[in-house]
Amino acid sequence: MPRTDLRHNDQARQGASSSMERRMSTPDSDIKVEVRNLTKYFGRLHVLDDISFNIKRGEFVCVVGPTGCGKTTFLNLLTRIYSPTRGDLFIDGESADPKKHNLAFVFQEPSAFPWLTVEKNLRFGLEIKKLAKDVIDERVEMIIKMLGLQDLRDRYPHQLSVSSEQRIIIGRAFAMHPDLLLMDEPYGQMDVKLRFFLEDEVIRLWQELGTTVVFITHNIEEAVYMAQRILILSTKPTTVKEEVVVDLPRPRRFDDPDFVAIRNYVTEKIKWW
Amino acid sequence: MNQPIVMSDMERRELLWKRIHRVLPFLSLGLLLALWVYVSQGENARFPSPGATWDRFLLIMRHPIKGLTIFGHVWASLQRVCIALICAWLFGIAFGILTGWYRKSDSLLTPLFTAFRSVPPLAWIPLITIWFGLGEFPKILLVFIGSIPAIVVNTHAGMRFVQKIYLDVGTMFNANARQKLFKIAIPSALDAIFAGIRTSTSAAWMVVLAAEMLGGKSGVGFLIIRGMDSLDMPLVLLSMIFIGLVGALLAIITQLTELLLCPWTRKQSN
Known part of the structure; x- marks a missing residue:
């Protein structure tokens, strides 16, 4: 059931311009957010490597990855707190601009x-x-x-x-x-009960308001519980290793065999040892 | 139902100590009074007794010095402090925000200010006396000089170390520079600014005494000099007591104002 959608494209790595042309040639009104060949170096340190994916309007996407894989850098690029070394982020087909677009962010720390x-x-x-x-x-x-x-x-x-x-x-x-709501491990420091409670709350808000959400977590169960699609990141230099579509009905059950199967699959994929 | 409370020896000892801690402040106050009575005993005691000090209080209320009772003199000092403090706060907070928030003005102005604040305010007395004589203005100026460092340093620190996450929230909501300054940085620095207000108030109250010792006809500092010149030690001690009381009162007032204006600084009770 999990669908692999690897987007390695050597040609796209050559530079942003070629990918821009490709983007222009395939307009798709259903796509809200388009991340193209996002690459980031800090000096010589290669943190993000050619990340590309689309997010549909009103979609709920979870991003999981091994510890220290650059999830936070990835988010900071999306919110424009950092500038990408190569590649770009497009919202409704335009280069994301905090002046024009509505980006919202839920930080990990209380803010x-x-x-x-x-x-x-x-x-x-x-x-x-x-x-x-x-x-x-x-x-x-x-x-x-x-x-x-x-x-x-x-x-x-x-x-x-x-x-x-x-x-x-x-x-x-x-x-x-917001056009895009980014959440960075918002429940990182909470106990299990509050976590369940707030997960349901976010799902409810999302369903009622139709917001497009990118939710970063290190908790695989949480990702499978909430997401319509899960992006699995690799170790550094980080890239999207795989996309997994989760099409279970809601409310989801943690002991549903399908749920467990997806969770195990994602866990298997995330392993880097 | 009167159930016996079960307590270990250790808990009982803790409880005992808790009670002792509550009594200790009164004990120290009592000790101070006893010490006062003790050192002021005897014919040639060099310290005025509580009785003599009380009598001096009654005397100054009946026969004011230079037309003012002790409360009049306290009020005269307070007026100088208030005028100087308001100026110091207006200027100091503005200066602190300027240097704390804008890096360029920080590098430009902070070294000058550091040099200025390492000179004790009393060192200015000769120059200020030559420039402005002995009137009201030089006294207020001296208090101003004495209270400005605390407010500037605290405001500067508050503005310089605004938590990055708050500014990131501003960036995320696309706040412009003015909104970041007025809606995020200044509110987040308010508790630091209030710490500066507290410190500058107590500094002002100290410096006003020195300023009034320069000469003049009113103020608690003047009373102390007057008492020293006429060997009237009860008057000196009486003034000292009032200085202490007013100082404590000022501290309490600034604290209450802070609680009133910045209710979020009230710490969580449990």
Whole structure:
């Protein structure tokens, strides 16, 4: 059942220009995000090697890979915190530009602003974008309701539990109605129960808002539980080793034999020893 | 239901110590008073007794010095401190943000400021006296000089070390430079700025005494010099007590203001 889709193309490695032409020649309105030949060197250190893949509109993609494989570098390239050495990221066919496109990011570390209340944290990104006040009100109300934060709206982050704080950040990201939402191991530091709870919450938000999500994790079970498609990264220099489509019905069950089969398959592929 | 509380010896000892810790501050206060009474005993004691100090308090309330009771003098000192502090905060916070946030102005201005702040404020007294005489302005200027370093250094540090993740959130939401400064950097530096406000307030209260010793007709510093000149030690001690009380009061007020203006700095209680 897992589908392999290796995209090694030596010609594309020669440079971005040839791949650009190829991109232009195959317009596809269903593709939201297009990553082409993304390559990154830090000095001589080759971190990312020719990563290419597409993400469909409203798709939920999980990215898994061995420890230290450059997942964070990969994400920082997508958000434009770093510039790629070669290759590019396209959103709706245009080179991704934070000025034009809406990128949202859920960091691994708690990143709610301690000086703002829950509600003001949720409003922050929308106010930065200078949206109309009634639009902001409406979106924030909706997110507060969906996340069940009504009673906490005037609290400060330090008064909340770690999981509630992470929910603010997730809410803040979804409230942007982003073109692309990137999540970097958002549940890395949480216990199993909270993890299950928040995984379902993200799935619900995603289903209701139709956001395109890239979710990075080192937890294979989590990836199989959430993703429509899993990208497996290799060790450094990192490239996409394989894509696995997960077409199990939701809500998924951890003990479903199909689920276990996919999980085992991905685990097998991720092994680098 | 009155169930007996089960406790080990160790727990009982812990509880005992907890109670002792609660009593200790009062004990030290009592010891200080006892020491005071002790050293002020005898005919040729060199230290005014609590009774003499209390009498001096009543006297100054009935016969003000230079037309002011002790509270009048405290108020005179406080006015100087307030004017100087407001100027120091306005200038210091602006300067700290400028040098903490913009690298170029940091390299340009911070060395100058470091040289300036390593000169103790009292070293300015001769120059300031020659330039501005002995009026009100030189005193306020001296307090200003004394309180500026704390506020600048703290604001600078707060602005320089804004956590990167907060700025990354700004980058991600495509915040422009102004939004990053006003919506992220300054709010995140507020607790550092408030630390500067606290330190500069206590520094100002110290320097105002020195400034008032230069001459003048009012202020607690003036009272101390007056007491020294006329060998009126109860007056000196009375002034010292008021200086201590007002200093403590100022510390409490700044702390409360911080809690009021920056409620998120209140630490989690459990």
